[in-house]
Amino acid sequence: MRTEQLRIGLSGGIGSGKSTVAACWQALGATLIDTDALARSLTASGGAALPAIVAAFGAEALGADGAMDRAQMRALAFADAGVKKRLEGILHPMISDETDRLASASEASAIVFDVPLLVESGRWRARLDRVLIVDCDTATQRQRVMQRSGWTPEAVDAVIAQQATRAQRRAAADAVIVNEGLSLDALRGQVLTLARHWGL
Known part of the structure; x- marks a missing residue:
């Protein structure tokens, strides 16, 4: 860096x-670090956040493709602030760690x-x-x-x-x-x- x-x-x-x-x-x-893209990667099929998401919300949090069902979780989070807080508690530290890793590797001005x-x-x-x-x-x-x-x-x-x-x-x-x-x-x-x- x-x-x-x-x-x-x-x-x-x-x-x-x-x-x-x-x-x-x-x-x-x-260097562009897109935190929403990082969130999508973490919640895609095989993503690092999926075990914690399933543990918190059950297998119904996943879609047929094995990724987090973003539309369903978005609806639940809008309806229940507790769901939003729990999901953010899983994703935000992981996004922060990946953001720091990518930033440290950058040589851009x-x-x-x-x-x-x-x-x-x-x-x-x-x-x-x-x-x-x-x-x-x-x-x-x-x-x-x-x-x-x-x-x-x-x-x-x-x-x-x-x-x-x-x-x-x-x-x-x-x-x-x-x-x-x-x-x-x-x-x-x-x-x-x-x-x-x-x-x-």
Whole structure:
């Protein structure tokens, strides 16, 4: 790991375009560590988290493919805060360990940690040099998620309601990219400008 690495926390509400911004950083040479992708890997068929998940929630937590049934567990977690807390208690330490391992192996001048619930967790700020929030209108979030995932408006709104508010995310940010009506080139330009501003 380079001692002068800039550690950037990237977050935003569902449908904000955070993953697209993450890809822009990656194209500039930053190491991208996607915590949601790590969670998916841990809960895929044969994933390291599955024994603890089955022990906590029973075999019905798994789908026919042997992976965690994400839709079912998402519904249970939204309905019962206790389920959410137990699941996070299993996954978060494992994600943290893997995040640290990947970060230690990086030789890049910047590491971008893509963390969907960065603001909500309260655990990340001390590990970061900068926080970048991708923001857009709630109506835009709803439209994007419905188009890409086929969710109902009610399902999208349920997720938005569980996340930090736009104001809370913006208050935690060192920089905000408003991803509203931007072309991909314009979005890339904003990331490049910010990278230069941060000395990268």
